[in-house]
Amino acid sequence: MLISGAEAIVRSLKREGVKVIFGIPGGAVLPLYDALYDSDIRHILGRHEQCVAHMADGYARASGKPGVCIATSGPGATNLVTGLATAYMDSSPVVALTGQVARHMIGKDAFQEADIIGIVTPITKYCFQLTSAKEIPKVFKTAFTIASTRRPGPVLIDMPVDVQREQAEIEFTDELDIKGYDQNPPWINSDKIKKAAEVLAEAERPLILAGGGVILSGAHVELLTLAEMLSAPVATTLMGKGSISEDHPLCLGMMGMHGKAYANYAAIECDVLLAIGTRFSDRTTGKFDEFAKGAYKIHVDIDSAEINKNVRVDLPIVGDAKEVLRSLIKELKKCKRLKPRNAWFNRVRELRFAFEQGVEEQQGSALRPSSVIKLLNKLLEPGKSIVTTGVGQNQMWSALHYLARTPRSFITSGGLGTMGFGFPAALGAKVACPDKVVVDIDGDGSFLMTEQDLATSVTEGIPVIVVILNNSSLGMVRQWQHLMYKRRFIAIDLKGVPDFVKLAHAYGAEGMRPGSLEELEKALKEAMKCEVTTVIDVNISPEERVFPMVLPGRALHEVLANEPKS
Amino acid sequence: MNQKAEPRILVMIVEDKPGVLYKVSSIIRRRGINIDAISVAATTEPGISKMTFLVNVDEETMEQLVRQIEKVPTVISVGSSPIRGLYSKELALIKANVSKPGEREALRALAMKFNARIVEEKAFTLTIEIVGLPEEVSNFINEVKVITEIVDLSRSGPVALSR
Numbered sequence: 001m002l003i004s005g006a007e008a009i010v011r012s013l014k015r016e017g018v019k020v021i022f023g024i025p026g027g028a029v030l031p032l033y034d035a036l037y038d039s040d041i042r043h044i045l046g047r048h049e050q051c052v053a054h055m056a057d058g059y060a061r062a063s064g065k066p067g068v069c070i071a072t073s074g075p076g077a078t079n080l081v082t083g084l085a086t087a088y089m090d091s092s093p094v095v096a097l098t099g100q101v102a103r104h105m106i107g108k109d110a111f112q113e114a115d116i117i118g119i120v121t122p123i124t125k126y127c128f129q130l131t132s133a134k135e136i137p138k139v140f141k142t143a144f145t146i147a148s149t150r151r152p153g154p155v156l157i158d159m160p161v162d163v164q165r166e167q168a169e170i171e172f173t174d175e176l177d178i179k180g181y182d183q184n185p186p187w188i189n190s191d192k193i194k195k196a197a198e199v200l201a202e203a204e205r206p207l208i209l210a211g212g213g214v215i216l217s218g219a220h221v222e223l224l225t226l227a228e229m230l231s232a233p234v235a236t237t238l239m240g241k242g243s244i245s246e247d248h249p250l251c252l253g254m255m256g257m258h259g260k261a262y263a264n265y266a267a268i269e270c271d272v273l274l275a276i277g278t279r280f281s282d283r284t285t286g287k288f289d290e291f292a293k294g295a296y297k298i299h300v301d302i303d304s305a306e307i308n309k310n311v312r313v314d315l316p317i318v319g320d321a322k323e324v325l326r327s328l329i330k331e332l333k334k335c336k337r338l339k340p341r342n343a344w345f346n347r348v349r350e351l352r353f354a355f356e357q358g359v360e361e362q363q364g365s366a367l368r369p370s371s372v373i374k375l376l377n378k379l380l381e382p383g384k385s386i387v388t389t390g391v392g393q394n395q396m397w398s399a400l401h402y403l404a405r406t407p408r409s410f411i412t413s414g415g416l417g418t419m420g421f422g423f424p425a426a427l428g429a430k431v432a433c434p435d436k437v438v439v440d441i442d443g444d445g446s447f448l449m450t451e452q453d454l455a456t457s458v459t460e461g462i463p464v465i466v467v468i469l470n471n472s473s474l475g476m477v478r479q480w481q482h483l484m485y486k487r488r489f490i491a492i493d494l495k496g497v498p499d500f501v502k503l504a505h506a507y508g509a510e511g512m513r514p515g516s517l518e519e520l521e522k523a524l525k526e527a528m529k530c531e532v533t534t535v536i537d538v539n540i541s542p543e544e545r546v547f548p549m550v551l552p553g554r555a556l557h558e559v560l561a562n563e564p565k566s
Numbered sequence: 567m568n569q570k571a572e573p574r575i576l577v578m579i580v581e582d583k584p585g586v587l588y589k590v591s592s593i594i595r596r597r598g599i600n601i602d603a604i605s606v607a608a609t610t611e612p613g614i615s616k617m618t619f620l621v622n623v624d625e626e627t628m629e630q631l632v633r634q635i636e637k638v639p640t641v642i643s644v645g646s647s648p649i650r651g652l653y654s655k656e657l658a659l660i661k662a663n664v665s666k667p668g669e670r671e672a673l674r675a676l677a678m679k680f681n682a683r684i685v686e687e688k689a690f691t692l693t694i695e696i697v698g699l700p701e702e703v704s705n706f707i708n709e710v711k712v713i714t715e716i717v718d719l720s721r722s723g724p725v726a727l728s729r
Binding site: 121125146178179234304305307 | 580581583584585588589592594596614626629630633634638640641642643717
C-alpha cells in the first residue's frame with residue numbers, strides 16, 4: 001500500500017512508543033502536521049523553538065525516555081540550537097525533527113532554508129537528512145537507538161518537505177542503518193574489576209564521586225549498596241544530585257566550585273577516589289592537576305573518550321555504571337570482612353561539623369535564598385516532586401540547599417549552563433510525570449529568557465510552580481563583578497522589570513508575591529492545589545551571594561566557605 | 567606519555583555517507599588543530615572508505631582525538647601512529663618551467679637522483695611524477711625550486727599502512 005512519507009514518520013514515532021511531541025509548525029513541516037491530525041500522539045504547541053527543545057529535554061530527564069520536538073525549516077530549526085547543545089552537554093536523549101525545503105531547492109538559498117545539519121553536527125550525537133520516503137523507518141529506528149543507548153544524546157532528523165509528501169511502498173523494519181555504532185554497553189574487563197575491588201577493600205579513606213551517569217544508567221540502588229559496604233562517603237556532581245538520597249548519612253552533597261566545602265575537603269583527604277559516570281567537569285574538580293592529588297583514582301564511565309580527558313586516572317573502567325557496580329559488589333563480597341572505617345567516617349563528620357558551624361543559621365522569617373529552598377525541602381514529598389532550576393545563583397543555591405532524595409528529581413542545565421532552561425524543562429517534566437509537583441526554582445534574569453511559554457503552560461493545561469528568587473539583577477554576574485572586578489557593577493541591573501505577578505496574570509496564570517516565609521508557605525500550599533501555573537515572586541537582596549565558592553582556576557582546597565571579610 | 571608534537575597519521579575506516587568527513591574534521595578543528603593533508607578513497611568493501619589525515623600533534627592529544635572520533639556512529643574503526651612508524655607514501659605531480667637554457671637537463675638529473683619520472687615534456691615545461699616518503703617529496707620539491715620556478719603542483723597527501 002502506498003503511504004506518504006509523513007504517515008511513515010508518524011507510524012515510526014508510534015513504533016518507538018512516542019506519546020507526546022513538543023513543537024511549533026511551519027511551512028516545511030505541514031505534511032507531517034497533517035499526518036499528526038489523524039494520530040493519537042499528543043502535540044504540545046510551544047511558543048518558541050528553544051522552549052520546545054528544552055521541554056523535550058525536561059521530559060527525557062524526568063522519564064528516562066527520549067523526548068521529541070518538531071520545528072520548521074530555517075529559523076525554526078536554528079532556534080532549536082541552544083536546546084540541542086544543552087541536551088548534548090548533559091547527555092539527554094532528545095530527538096529533534098526539523099522541516100527542510102524540498103530536495104531540489106536545497107543549496108539554492110530558498111525561503112526559510114538553513115543548513116541545519118551543518119549547524120548542529122558538533123552539538124548532536126548524530127544527525128540525518130532524509131533522502132527518500134522509503135528510508136524513513138530505518139532512519140527513525142536508528143535515530144531513537146542512537147539517542148537513547150550508550151551515553152545518550154540528542155539526534156536530529158532533517159526532513160525535506162517533498163520527502164514528507166512523497167508516496168511510496170514503505171516497509172517497516174527494526175533494522176538499523178549504521179555500521180560504526182554498537183548499542184550494547186561495552187564489555188567490562190574483569191581484571192580491572194578485581195583490581196578496583198582490591199584497591200577499594202584496602203583503602204583507608206575511600207570517597208565516591210557520583211555523576212549524572214549513575215542516574216542515566218539507573219544505578220542508584222547499586223551505588224547505595226556499594227557505599228554502605230565500603231562505609232564510603234559519597235559526594236556528587238551537579239548532574240549526580242539525586243543519585244543518592246541527600247539525607248543519607250553517607251551523602252556529602254555536591255562537590256565543586258559551589259559545592260559543600262566539606263565535600264571538597266573530603267576530595268583532598270581521600271586516599272582512593274571512585275568516580276562513577278562523571279566527566280570531571282572543571283566546575284566539579286577545580287584546577288585539574290590539583291584534584292584529589294594524592295588519591296588513587298578509579299574512573300568508571302561508559303564513554304571511553306572521557307578517560308584521561310580532564311583528570312589523569314590510575315584505573316579506568318569503561319562500562320555501564322550499573323553493570324560495573326554490580327560486578328564490583330560481587331567481587332567485594334568475596335572479601336572476608338570489609339574494614340570498618342570509623343576513623344575516616346569521624347573525620348568526615350568533623351569536617352562537616354566544622355564547616356556547618358561557620359554557616360550562620362537564619363533567624364526570623366526574612367526571605368533568604370537558603371530559607372526559601374529549605375522550606376521547599378519541607379513541603380515537597382520525596383518521590384512525588386521534581387525541581388528544575390534556571391542558571392546562575394538560583395541554580396547554585398538550589399544545588400546547595402535542595403535535598404534531592406530520588407533520582408531524576410533534580411533537573412538542571414549543568415554543562416552548557418543555559419539560562420531560561422528551568423521553566424520549559426519543568427513543563428516537559430510535568431508532561432512526563434503529571435502526578436508529581438514540579439517546581440522551577442528560577443532567577444528573574446533566567447526566567448525572563450523563556451517566560452513566553454507561560455502561554456503554553458496555561459493553554460495546554462500543564463500546571464507547574466515557578467519560584468523566582470528575584471534580586472532584580474543578573475546575580476551571578478554581579479557576584480563575580482563583586483569578588484573579582486572590584487565591585488565595578490556593569491550591565492547587571494534588571495531594575496525590577498517586569499512585575500512578575502502582573503505578567504503571570506496577563507497569561508492567565510496565578511501570580512503571588514509573599515512578604516515573609518509564612519506567606520511563602522501559604523502561597524506554595526495554594527500553588528500545589530492550583531490547576532494553573534503559579535508564579536511566586538520572591539524578592540531577595542541583591543547582596544545575597546553564593547558561598548562556598550572556589551574561584552575559577554583555583555584548587556578545591558582554596559574554597560572560600562563564607563563571604564571574605566573585606 | 568610523549569608530549570612532543572610530531573607528524574602523525576590518523577587512519578579511519580568509515581561508512582561512505584555524506585557528512586562523515588565534516589563530523590570528523592570538526593572534532594579536529596574544534597581543538598584548533600590544522601589538518602596538513604587528507605586522502606579519502608574506496609576500500610575493498612563496497613560502501614566503506616578509508617580516510618587518512620596527517621596532523622602535527624602530541625601523543626596525548628592524538629589519543630583524545632582517536633577516542634572522540636571512535637564515537638562517531640559512521641566511523642567503523644580508527645587508528646593512529648607517528649608517521650615514522652608506518653609504511654607511508656605520497657605522490658606529487660610537479661610542472662616546472664624550463665624556458666631557460668640548462669634547466670631541462672638539470673631537472674632530468676635531479677629526477678634521476680630521486681627516482682622520479684618525467685611524465686610530460688613540452689616546449690617550455692616539464693612535468694615530473696614522484697612517489698616517496700612525504701619528507702622525500704618535500705625535499706625534492708625544494709630542490710626543484712632551486713633550479714627553476716614551479717608552474718603548478720599537486721600533492722596527494724600521504725597514504726599509509728602499518729608495517
